[in-house]
Each structure stands twice: as C-alpha cells, then as structure tokens.
Amino acid sequence: MAITLADVEAARRTIAGRVLRTPMLPAPKLSALTGASVQVKYENLQVTNSFKERGALNKLASLSAVERERGVIAMSAGNHAQAVAYHAARLGIPATIVMPVTTPFVKVHATKACGAEVVLHGETIADAQLRAETLEHERGLTFVHPYDDAKVIAGQGTIALEMLEDAPDLDLIVIPIGGGGLIAGNALAARAVKPSIEIVGAEAALYPSFWNTLRGEARPLGGATLAEGIAVKNVGALTLPIVRDLVAEIVLVDEQSLERAVNAYLTLQKTMAEGAGAAGLAAMLAKPERFRGRNVGLVLCGGNIDPRILASIMVRELERDERMVSVRLTIPDRPGVLGQIATRLGELSANILEVDHHRLFLDVPAKGAKVDVTVETRDRAHVQEILAALEAEGFQPQRIEAAVAME
Amino acid sequence: MAITLADVEAARRTIAGRVLRTPMLPAPKLSALTGASVQVKYENLQVTNSFKERGALNKLASLSAVERERGVIAMSAGNHAQAVAYHAARLGIPATIVMPVTTPFVKVHATKACGAEVVLHGETIADAQLRAETLEHERGLTFVHPYDDAKVIAGQGTIALEMLEDAPDLDLIVIPIGGGGLIAGNALAARAVKPSIEIVGAEAALYPSFWNTLRGEARPLGGATLAEGIAVKNVGALTLPIVRDLVAEIVLVDEQSLERAVNAYLTLQKTMAEGAGAAGLAAMLAKPERFRGRNVGLVLCGGNIDPRILASIMVRELERDERMVSVRLTIPDRPGVLGQIATRLGELSANILEVDHHRLFLDVPAKGAKVDVTVETRDRAHVQEILAALEAEGFQPQRIEAAVAME
Numbered sequence: 073m074a075i076t077l078a079d080v081e082a083a084r085r086t087i088a089g090r091v092l093r094t095p096m097l098p099a100p101k102l103s104a105l106t107g108a109s110v111q112v113k114y115e116n117l118q119v120t121n122s123f124k125e126r127g128a129l130n131k132l133a134s135l136s137a138v139e140r141e142r143g144v145i146a147m148s149a150g151n152h153a154q155a156v157a158y159h160a161a162r163l164g165i166p167a168t169i170v171m172p173v174t175t176p177f178v179k180v181h182a183t184k185a186c187g188a189e190v191v192l193h194g195e196t197i198a199d200a201q202l203r204a205e206t207l208e209h210e211r212g213l214t215f216v217h218p219y220d221d222a223k224v225i226a227g228q229g230t231i232a233l234e235m236l237e238d239a240p241d242l243d244l245i246v247i248p249i250g251g252g253g254l255i256a257g258n259a260l261a262a263r264a265v266k267p268s269i270e271i272v273g274a275e276a277a278l279y280p281s282f283w284n285t286l287r288g289e290a291r292p293l294g295g296a297t298l299a300e301g302i303a304v305k306n307v308g309a310l311t312l313p314i315v316r317d318l319v320a321e322i323v324l325v326d327e328q329s330l331e332r333a334v335n336a337y338l339t340l341q342k343t344m345a346e347g348a349g350a351a352g353l354a355a356m357l358a359k360p361e362r363f364r365g366r367n368v369g370l371v372l373c374g375g376n377i378d379p380r381i382l383a384s385i386m387v388r389e390l391e392r393d394e395r396m397v398s399v400r401l402t403i404p405d406r407p408g409v410l411g412q413i414a415t416r417l418g419e420l421s422a423n424i425l426e427v428d429h430h431r432l433f434l435d436v437p438a439k440g441a442k443v444d445v446t447v448e449t450r451d452r453a454h455v456q457e458i459l460a461a462l463e464a465e466g467f468q469p470q471r472i473e474a475a476v477a478m479e
Numbered sequence: 480m481a482i483t484l485a486d487v488e489a490a491r492r493t494i495a496g497r498v499l500r501t502p503m504l505p506a507p508k509l510s511a512l513t514g515a516s517v518q519v520k521y522e523n524l525q526v527t528n529s530f531k532e533r534g535a536l537n538k539l540a541s542l543s544a545v546e547r548e549r550g551v552i553a554m555s556a557g558n559h560a561q562a563v564a565y566h567a568a569r570l571g572i573p574a575t576i577v578m579p580v581t582t583p584f585v586k587v588h589a590t591k592a593c594g595a596e597v598v599l600h601g602e603t604i605a606d607a608q609l610r611a612e613t614l615e616h617e618r619g620l621t622f623v624h625p626y627d628d629a630k631v632i633a634g635q636g637t638i639a640l641e642m643l644e645d646a647p648d649l650d651l652i653v654i655p656i657g658g659g660g661l662i663a664g665n666a667l668a669a670r671a672v673k674p675s676i677e678i679v680g681a682e683a684a685l686y687p688s689f690w691n692t693l694r695g696e697a698r699p700l701g702g703a704t705l706a707e708g709i710a711v712k713n714v715g716a717l718t719l720p721i722v723r724d725l726v727a728e729i730v731l732v733d734e735q736s737l738e739r740a741v742n743a744y745l746t747l748q749k750t751m752a753e754g755a756g757a758a759g760l761a762a763m764l765a766k767p768e769r770f771r772g773r774n775v776g777l778v779l780c781g782g783n784i785d786p787r788i789l790a791s792i793m794v795r796e797l798e799r800d801e802r803m804v805s806v807r808l809t810i811p812d813r814p815g816v817l818g819q820i821a822t823r824l825g826e827l828s829a830n831i832l833e834v835d836h837h838r839l840f841l842d843v844p845a846k847g848a849k850v851d852v853t854v855e856t857r858d859r860a861h862v863q864e865i866l867a868a869l870e871a872e873g874f875q876p877q878r879i880e881a882a883v884a885m886e
Contacts (some may be wrong), residue, residue: 093500098499116749177857338751379746
C-alpha cells in the first residue's frame with residue numbers, strides 16, 4: 073500500500089511527453105537575496121501553469137476503459153480543476169468540476185475552456201465537496217482527489233526526480249504544503265534517490281494544519297491569504313505519514329513574506345508566482361539562517377495570480393523600498409502654491425505620480441487645504457531629503473500610504 | 480571581414496558555462512492566441528535579464544592582456560550596460576559605463592552593483608556617446624559597442640544555434656530589431672544552419688530606422704515607446720548588410736501591440752518581458768495572417784521593465800477586456816444614495832474597487848454630485864448589464880477611464 077520510488081518512476085514514464093519537463097535553473101539574484109545557492113524548478117510554465125497536471129494525468133491514465141467512459145469528477149476552485157479538465161479532455165474523458173459559487177469568473181472560464189463541465193455549488197469548499205460526492209455516486213464518476221490519492225502523490229513526485237537529475241548537488245528542497253500531495257510525493261522520491269537530502273515544507277501561517285498535527289498544537293486556521301492554493305484546513309490521510317517520516321521541518325510563512333516572495337520572483341527572476349507558488353522562497357525569506365550557504369532547490373509550483381493583486385503587490389513593494397512615497401501637505405488655499413510645490417519637487421528630482429487636493433477636511437483651517445502628493449523616489453535618503461525640503465517650505469509633510477487604485 | 484557561422488560557433492565555445500543556455504519551450508497559450516505554433520527562447524532568465532551578455536562576453540573574452548588591464552568603456556542606459564559591467568567584473572576587467580543624466584536611478588544602481596564605474600553625462604544618448612568616446616581616447620580604454628561589432632554580433636547569434644538544436648522544425652524566427660546586433664547574428668547563424676528558415680524583424684513603429692533604410696522611406700523617428708531597448712535612430716554599418724541579405728521582412732509594431740504582448744507574456748506565459756523583449760510577439764499580434772499555422776520561434780530577449788509601468792499595463796488590459804470598468808454617475812446629493820448604488824452593484828456581483836465622490840464640478844447641479852465608481856466585472860455582457868441597471872435607477876452612467884494610480 074505504501075507509495076515507493078518505483079511508483080514515481082512509473083508515473084514519470086506515464087506522463088513523459090504529455091507534461092512539460094520544466095526547466096531547473098540557477099537563480100543568482102535570489103541567491104544574493106537569501107545568501108544560499110538557489111535553483112528554481114519552473115512548474116509555472118506548465119500549460120495550465122501549475123504542477124497539478126503531473127498528479128492529475130497520472131491518475132487519469134490509470135483508469136480502466138469503463139471508468140474513462142463514465143468520466144471523472146473533481147472539486148477545486150483552483151489549479152487542480154484546470155489540470156484535471158485539461159488532461160481529461162486530451163484523453164477523451166468527460167470531466168465534471170464542482171466549484172463554490174464564489175469562485176472568480178476567470179477560474180470558472182479557464183476550466184470550462186479546457187472542456188470540462190463546471191458545476192457551481194455552495195458557498196464554501198465543504199459544500200462544494202458534498203455536492204461532488206453526491207454527483208460521484210449518482211453518475212458513477214471516478215473522483216480525482218487533489219492530494220490524497222496514491223497516483224496523484226506519485227505523479228507530483230516526478231518533480232524531484234527531474235530536479236535531482238538537473239542539480240544532483242542539492243542539499244535541501246523547500247516545498248509548499250497544503251494538503252500535502254506535492255511535498256509527500258517529492259519527499260519520498262527525493263529521499264529515495266538521495267537519502268541525505270533535506271525536505272522542508274513551507275506552510276501558510278494562517279493555515280498551519282500540518283504544523284498543528286505534527287506538533288500537537290491547535291493554532292487557529294483561517295483568514296484571507298495570498299497563498300489560497302495551500303489554504304487547506306485538513307491533512308491528507310495518505311500524505312500525513314509520509315510528511316511525518318520524511319520532512320525535516322515545516323516553516324510557517326506569514327503574509328508579508330509571501331508578498332515579498334511573489335515580488336522577488338517577479339522583479340528579480342522575471343517570473344510570475346502565485347502566493348502558494350512562492351511559499352518556498354517565502355520560507356527562505358522568513359528564516360534565512362536556516363538556508364544560508366546551502367544548495368537549495370525551490371519548486372515554483374504555480375503562477376496563477378490575479379493581475380490586480382500582482383499589480384498591487386508591485387506597487388506596495390515600491391513603497392516599502394522607498395522608491396515611491398506619498399505625503400500629505402497642509403497648504404494655504406491660494407493660487408500658485410501647488411505650482412510652488414511641484415517646482416520644488418522637480419528641483420529635488422522627485423517625479424510626481426499623483427496629486428490629490430482636498431479642501432473639505434475638518435482638520436483644515438477654513439482658508440487652508442490639504443494636498444496628497446505621490447512621488448517617485450530613489451531611496452530612503454532621497455525621501456528624507458524631500459520631507460526636509462517640504463518641511464522647510466512650511467508645508468508640514470506627513471507620510472501616508474499611497475492611494476493605490478487596485479487594492 | 481564577413482562574420483560567418485564559424486564565428487558564432489566559436490562564440491558559443493567562448494561563452495559556454497558563463498552565460499546561461501536558456502530554455503526554449505512551447506507556449507501553448509500564445510499558440511492559441513496567435514494561431515501559430517509558438518516556442519519561446521527565455522533570454523530574460525540570464526543573470527542581468529537580457530541576451531546582451533552573450534555579445535558582451537564574447538567581445539570581452541577576445542581582448543588582449545593589455546586591453547584587459549586598461550579596461551573597457553561602453554555607453555548604455557540599459558541592458559548592454561549591465562551585461563558589460565557584469566561580465567567585465569567576472570573577468571577582472573575594469574569597466575566604465577557612460578549613461579545620460581536622465582537614466583532612471585534603478586538602472587544606474589544595477590550597473591554599479593555589477594562593479595562598474597558609472598559616469599553620468601549629458602541629457603541625451605548622443606551627448607553620452609561623445610563623452611564615452613572622449614574617455615575611450617583619454618584613458619586608452621576599449622570601446623564595447625552595443626551592436627556594431629563583429630564579436631558582439633557573433634555572440635548574439637549563439638541564441639539561434641540553441642533554438643534550432645532544441646526546435647529543429649522552426650519555420651520562422653521573429654527577432655526584435657534596434658541597432659540590429661541581435662537580428663544580424665541570429666539571421667546569419669540560423670540561415671547557415673537551416674537555409675530554409677525565415678527571419679522576420681520586429682521594429683518599433685516609432686523608430687523605423689531599418690524599415691526606412693531598406694525601403695528608402697523617411698518615416699519620422701522618435702517619441703516615447705514602451706520598447707526603449709530598441710528605440711535606435713541609426714542602423715549599424717556591420718548589421719545593415721546582414722539584415723538586407725538575410726531578413727525576409729520587417730514588421731513595425733505600434734505601442735498598443737507592444738503593450739498587449741507584454742501583458743500576454745505575463746498573464747498567459749507567466750513571464751516578464753520588457754517592451755523590446757516582447758516585440759516579436761507584438762509583431763505576431765499586429766500581423767497574425769503572416770504567422771498563422773507556422774512553427775514560430777520567439778526570442779524573449781529582455782525582461783527589465785519598470786514595475787510601475789508593468790502594473791499599469793496589467794490594469795489597462797483588464798479595462799480593455801472589460802474585466803474592470805469605471806463609470807461616472809450623477810446622483811442627488813443626499814444621504815443614502817451611495818448605499819443604494821453599492822447595494823445595487825452588489826446584487827449584480829460587481830465588486831467595487833474604488834469610489835470617488837465629487838461635488839464641486841461645474842456641470843453638477845447645486846444639489847447634486849458625481850460619483851466615479853470602478854468595479855470588477857466578468858465580461859462585456861456583465862458591463863452592459865451593470866450600465867443598464869444604473870441607467871434604470873436614474874444615475875445616468877457614463878463610462879470613463881479608471882483612475883489608475885501609477886500611470
């Protein structure tokens with residue numbers, strides 16, 4: 073019953089030529105950022121932009137002729153849905169995907185575009201799950217579980233085989249952990265091929281389900297996380313014992329680390345990671361001493377992030393880096409003052425991005441006004457220089473958060 | 480004097496192991512978008528995130544011991560600067576880079592971080608160029624030209640050798656064209672290896688220097704382009720004859736095609752392209768019938784784009800796709816109306832992103848107000864449904880462009 077290296081090797085033969093053998097490349101700027109020697113496995117380059125295709129295809133390919141004819145069902149609002157839909161269509165297997173009614177339209181559309189029937193049902197994942205189970209029995213469909221299935225786990229484990237072929241010197245692989253399918257498959261494959269390798273799990277701090285189970289803690293689970301792909305409240309029955317045996321440590325990643333990691337992938341590595349996809353890098357940023365000086369492999373496991381959220385992350389990071397600053401100024405409400413401010417900012421080489429002028433605030437004197445100005449800056453020293461100059465002109469500058477349109 | 484395949488093969492041996500052999504991967508979603516079979520060469524994954532390292536390293540490695548000791552000089556505000564600085568530092572060659580004083584701080588910083596001395600001089604590229612020539616002679620430095628140099632051209636050509644090894648079935652390669660170094664090197668290498676292959680150049684419509692020269696036209700050159708990396712007003716003396724002989728066609732790409740291409744790389748292919756880096760894809764979008772049904776190779780030649788600009792492109796594309804809409808409503812200025820609007824939008828599943836309330840516009844009745852509301856939408860039909868509902872409530876909705884913070 074136990075899943076072995078032989079199962080992962082068989083999965084690799086099954087998916088060969090039908091799932092991309094993704095690149096594994098050195099990431100020198102992420103190495104400089106973390107102090108480790110980092111290599112990245114680009115699973116976001118799969119057709120549906122996540123690793124989920126490996127497990128889904130391995131499962132689908134294992135079905136009997138009768139099961140294929142009847143079709144499959146899955147419950148997912150995310151990457152698993154697209155992976156099952158895409159590979160079922162290629163194999164000519166009818167696929168039904170149940171999603172909560174709250175699922176963003178883009179994800180529903182992407183799954184339908186792959187050829188699946190989408191059933192929108194229930195406000196929550198749990199409601200949708202119940203509906204999927206009902207349909208499974210009513211229609212005689214085969215359920216494709218996102219993680220707690222031996223074929224799925226073995227399929228995901230093919231990543232580690234490719235990573236160690238391309239980079240045999242790895243000391244450590246950091247793997248995002250939700251239901252545990254990805255980490256279980258890869259832990260068993262990697263440790264079988266290279267027993268000395270360490271496997272570290274990166275779990276969202278808001279959803280510490282493996283952390284709680286393994287440590288006997290009861291930290292709360294829930295909340296809005298950037299890493300919705302690993303926001304799982306349960307551990308898998310099949311994945312838990314593998315994780316317990318083979319994973320050295322679980323690092324909890326908070327929202328800020330996730331956001332920094334998504335941004336680092338984008339600006340330093342020029343690639344798009346969703347929150348869950350960046351969780352491994354987030355773990356390195358959250359706990360750098362754990363990884364420093366070592367050969368670390370990261371699985372960039374998914375790239376499906378809402379463009380609005382990504383745009384917001386990029387702008388927030390510019391503010392954090394003080395490459396953009398917003399200040400509120402108190403000014404006398406007479407002609408020419410805005411021109412004076414703009415001129416002064418120009419002299420300071422601070423490019424103005426946005427101006428917002430208020431006169432109705434209660435804390436403004438009747439003959440005064442407030443102006444919010446957002447400017448592009450070079451760095452912290454430049455920000456300080458600008459604030460000092462505005463202070464000297466008598467505008468009482470106060471730093472505020474920029475009015476970013478798409479938060 | 481002519482550059483040959485042997486020069487490119489020699490360059491390949493020279494740069495082997497010191498410049499990344501980048502992935503060449505099928506891009507099924509870009510194929511679906513364009514109707515061609517598209518494969519992408521990811522030059523944006525180089526350490527300094529552009530192909531420029533190939534030519535720069537090939538040139539640097541060709542210098543004599545005396546030349547290396549004296550050092551090199553280059554003039555560039557962009558990718559060439561970082562490429563020269565990075566590889567000069569690795570070879571222990573002192574590098575001086577002249578940049579116009581208007582160069583964004585981030586690029587100056589990135590070049591300094593590679594270990595080069597940066598000289599900021601002149602308002603324009605031409606001024607900086609003069610300064611670089613003066614320093615070349617005063618200090619006895621070797622000038623590393625960004626494109627008009629046989630070693631540089633041969634170095635860039637190594638890309639085509641790798642592409643055809645990985646994808647021998649290519650019918651056509653689309654290559655961005657600025658000064659012509661990238662396209663010249665790759666045209667001569669690709670046509671030597673596979674004489675039947677077509678090479679198409681993608682030139683910015685605002686900077687049609689090769690187009691003008693080859694066709695005897697005199698279209699104007701200039702203006703702010705997203706593809707600043709190929710905004711070159713001259714053609715190279717070495718590159719021109721190669722382009723004339725070996726390039727089948729030049730496609731001019733306008734700003735909207737460039738913007739769509741950058742966005743398509745990001746949202747469909749999960750990778751970051753700068754404007755010039757996306758020019759090949761932009762050519763496919765601008766002239767789809769030219770490429771339909773063929774095996775097309777794209778060189779994603781650079782990924783250095785300002786995060787602010789990228790964020791703005793993403794948001795604008797959402798508006799174009801009608802996944803986001805802004806409307807200005809005229810409302811009676813009394814309590815409760817905003818609540819009424821918000822409730823109605825909620826019923827229509829239109830998620831509110833931003834609200835801006837004006838009462839001081841002259842075209843508003845004294846007892847009225849205007850509200851700008853930006854909402855997240857599903858598609859065109861959803862937008863129409865929302866507009867009709869707001870009309871029915873008497874708010875006279877007018878569509879406007881969203882107030883995007885970072886344009």
